[in-house]
Amino acid sequence: MSYIKKITIVLVIANITFVNAQKILTKEEAIQQALEHNYGIKIAKNNVEVAKNNASVLNTNHLPTVSTSAGANYNNSNQDIVRQDGSATSETGAETKSYNASVNLNYTIFDGLGRKYNYKQLKETKNLTELQARETIENTYLEIFDFYFQVAQLSENTENLKSALQISKSRLERAKYQYEYGQNTKLEVLNAEVDVNNDSINYINAKQQFVNAKRNLNIVLGVSQGVNYEVETDVVFSKLLNLEALLNKAKANNVVLMQNDKNITISKYSIKANKAGFLPKLGLTTSYGWNKSINPSTSFLAESSTTGLNAGLNLTWNIFDGGSTKTRVANAKIQLENQEILKEQQVNIIENTLTNTWEDYNNKLFIYNAQQQNLDTAQNNFDRTNEKYKLGQVSSIEFRQSQINLLNAQNELNVAKYNAKFKELELLQLSGEILNIGF
Missing domain, CATH: 2.20.200 (Outer membrane efflux proteins (OEP))
Structure with a gap:
């Protein structure tokens, strides 16, 4: 049995796995599955429930x-x-x-107002835990889209390789006919066979990577749904605001900065709760x-x-407790100062990160548009080369190079498309808007 026939059998077996792959896992469904089944999100939700229990009046000595x-x-x-x-x-x-x-x-x-401010601390701690859960969900969003886009990119790459394989097979059949009728040499047939073998191997490897990427996506989603599904490959870019508007949104809605604000509030209540030791x-x-x-x-x-x-x-009335209350109040004030310093530092970090991400996003959009033009040029060049090859005006080497250029342009466009979209999602997370995205 020839090597080409062996490759063909392998491809047929591989195609059986995907023949029924008609289910489309949309982006909305992926997000919904993760919200219900992702392990990190489940733990974050449980932590919120614990914080709610702690913030109850039953846990504050008010009764x-x-x-x-x-x-x-x-x-x-x-x-x-x-x-x-x-x-x-x-x-x-x-x-x-x-x-x-x-x-x-x-x-x-x-009790010197201690329990009053302890209760307020617990309330703010509950709010802080909710923000931490929101941060977990936001990070999970990004992780989901990262794996989802990997699957989408490999899906398109696999289709491109499948198309390239079909072109190479057609070229091999044409070379065999021409050889039989004395229109070319055995070398043309051998070159075409080598290209079919290489394209077959690339196609098989791409399909395996495609399946592996689906399994990785399932882990992030927290589900066991097999790999018999497809994903959406269309990408719609949002109309983002200018950099200044994004910075303003980030200062108001960024989940990390909001956590800093809660920590500052908790520290202020801690000072007041510790001062209760001075009162009867x-x-x-x-x-x-x-x-x-x-x-x-x-x-x-x-x-x-x-x-x-x-x-x-x-x-x-503990008139003098050896200075322990005074020490606790002093330390609580220092902790407040630390939280304010951390807030200032985090604002600078987010401003810098958002600015860098904004510039990177615009660069990736430019690359995406440039790659789109490259693909149009490569497609036009391949179409012309294909016609000339059929007329015998170009060699098989020139045809193969044109084919490879087209495949590279297609794959590079896919990379640029998903890179730009993922960078857009990072901008939305920094500005606190990723949970409000549309699909």
């Missing part, structure tokens, strides 16, 4: 505590007693029994209880029982 207790005691002892009048009594095995039960309530009326605390304690005791004959009372309410207020 009173209620407890109940009950007990019983038994004592058996030998007793010898002498009364004030001089009489004496002795009893062996004197038993004493006591019982008690109570319901207790404790409530902190005022007022608490309420109350209980409703029942007590009963059964005494031996040596006791003045044979039996007693009490039921009633007990309540009280307690005021504590």
